[in-house]
Amino acid sequence: MNLAEASNVAKRMLGNQWVKWIHRGSAPANTATEKNMNVINSSINPKHCASCLNMNGCYFVKDKSPENPLHEHCHCYYEAIGIPDVTAASAIEKFTKYIFNDTIDDGKKELFERWGYTLIDSSALQKEFEKQAQLSYQCGDYVLGKRTGHERINIVMRLKRKNSRQEVTFDTGWMVYPDGKLLLITPYGGK
């Protein structure tokens, strides 16, 4: 990153107002299992909305935050927070067993191979995805997901082709977790 780029990033970072979704009286869901438990529990006992429970403690840029109230009788609210520290994580299997999977014939593997990436690049791709997602989230450069669950965001990934100077861009899908954490769900969501 050169100086002009760094100053642009800083400007984007500082230009956002952040909010935290609060569902008072319930513990934040910090893992996929805990999120799933909320979905299961609320289907058995619809007293609490699973989406609301799963957004508890999640950070959003104010003008790109899920609507609140989310539904009738929603008691959730937003609390203004300062610019948060955020992190992005991804499982290596999203690359080794999903993108570079020989048994799924959906064109993902061929696509990445056309860009010069193969299975042995999985770990490098994982680091690159995490780095870019963290920076984009920190700058508020994301789009709220429209799929089920309200705490999903899409982030545009830019990759240099290994075999040419061209860059490719495509969508990736991330789940928002409490305290500024992202977890990769969809490593290739189309262009």
Ligand SMILES: [Zn+2]
């Ligand atoms: Zn609610």
